[in-house]
Amino acid sequence: MAEATVMERMPASSKPVVASASAAAASGSRIGFEDVSVTYGSLTVLHSFTLTVNPGEIVALIGPSGSGKTTALRAVAGFVKPSSGRILIGDRDVTYLAPYDRKIGMVVQNYALFPHMRVDENVAFGLRAHGAAEDVIRKRVPECLAMVGMAAYGKRYPRELSGGQQQRVAIARALAPRPQVLLLDEPLSALDAQIRRSMLDELAKLHRDLPNLTVLYVTHDQTEALTLANHIGIMRDGRLQAFGGAQSLFRHPPNRFAAEFLGRANLLPASDLQPGEGDRAHVRFGGTVLSARNHHRLPKGSDCLVCVRPHDFRFTRTATEPNSIGGTVVSVQWQGDVHNITFEAGGQTVRMTSTPMASPPAIGEAIAVHFDPDEVTLVPEDARHG
């Protein structure tokens, strides 16, 4: 995982985020978007998109449906023509290169296996298309099938496989011609929750086995992004809203949208920021003063949001600790391994989760919660998307 220093700040102006992570120089190909715009008729679905996926790195693009993730990925694959900007794979400018000359692997949500070919022929397709020798094919196909745990299924037709198995074959097929770059478009979205989790583990393992493979992973699922990616880009309405190391982006979201989309953070509106010792700052929330990290170096006296993850709250019944918020319980939900509690504080509905409590509070009960100032970040109030 990348350290916090590679984190990019979201400027308060409407300038697009320019994402680039520190080069983890390895022998592989980077993927570069340079100021890429894509329009359909009069509709612009990608606005000056700039992002670099360093060699051997996994970058996840996440964002709500329709935010332009697939468009960005297809621009790399060559199925969407940018109206301006450049796309690079390695050091090649591929903006005007045909898809079949780009040497990429692509996996899509609905697998798209060739229904009229057996599994081994599906996997061999890319090798044959490149004119590989028969003995190379005979060696490589079982290798790739073994890599995804499908060695025994070579002679089946796709329709004889389950969804998860089909997606494994699709991954093997994409990897068989040894591309430097792998594009994954919501590869797990069509699978049920349990298979999705195990596939996630296997994708992580696959990348450990192929450390030079550069991966662009499109998903709307934050768990997938956080589990797999070194860096995450958050998209909205065709724009990159935030980009950064997975951990730092989660811990120090640069704006409201990033905080809410990645991990559903509570955002408490606060005012009158006063710098404290180190990178701490104190802000006023309702009648209380709260301390938190001022990671984004917001100016003295400004308004901001206190970004508290639901699991960062510690529950007490009375406000004895520093950094306490008092509130009234709205709902209590037990989910086996956690308690979800919603309470009202300072006119805000706040969510917290905790380990199961022996005696949870009752609805309507007055409670207090507090948090460790080092776990919590101040986020600038986003003027555009309030």
Added chain:
Amino acid sequence: MLVWSKSGRIATWAVAVPLFLLIYGLPIGVIVLASVSGQWNDILPTKLTLAHYSDAFRADSFDALKGSLVTGVVASGAALVCGTWAALALRKMKPVPRRILDLFFFIPSAVPSVSIGLGLLVAFSQPPLLLNGTKMIVLIAHFVLISAFTYGNVTAGLSRLPIDCEQVAESLGARPFYRLRRVTLPLLAPYLIAAFSLSFALSMGELGATVMVYPPGWVTLPVRIFSLSDRGAIFDAATMATILGAATLLVLIGLSRISTKAMVR
């Protein structure tokens, strides 16, 4: 269907089956029966014979069967190739010019076939386009009449093709022709077979245009049937009609079996 009570269903069947037999079964039954009749003055034939069939596989009539089959296969094959090509070429086109070309393709199927025949006769009667009295003009007439159906069928098939499959093939390094050969056409196979079957059946039954243009010595079965019945040789005409129906049916059954195989994969 849509009738739930048992008695209702029985009543529905009791009406539907005789009606079906009357409308579809009677004409076919009469033709088949006539084809084996020696004499038919009463309500049923009084003498049965296979003489018409042994005649049918001799000389003129057999040539007509051959003529029909060759015309059907060649014209349908050509229409399949051209219709598929056109459908593939027009697929990537913008909607408006495409709509116009679609319309252009459908004109021959909207114009009466006799008019098409007459048009060809006039168009190809002058050198250097002198085709009157050749087999070619029959093939052209059939091709013009059926290519619209082929084009329509293939276009419908293309619109249902999973676009992802073709794009993934391309991303794997498949150049356009390789992708066409290994992905698009195999996926399209059921539609190609359906298109061929339909145009073959149309060609086998085509009379209007053929009658206008057929040269001496190249007669199709429908033309032969027409002239036989015109001469009053009803039983012989019925025999030829039965053979025409059977031959067409056999080819279509064969094609549909291939198509089922292609679908299952």
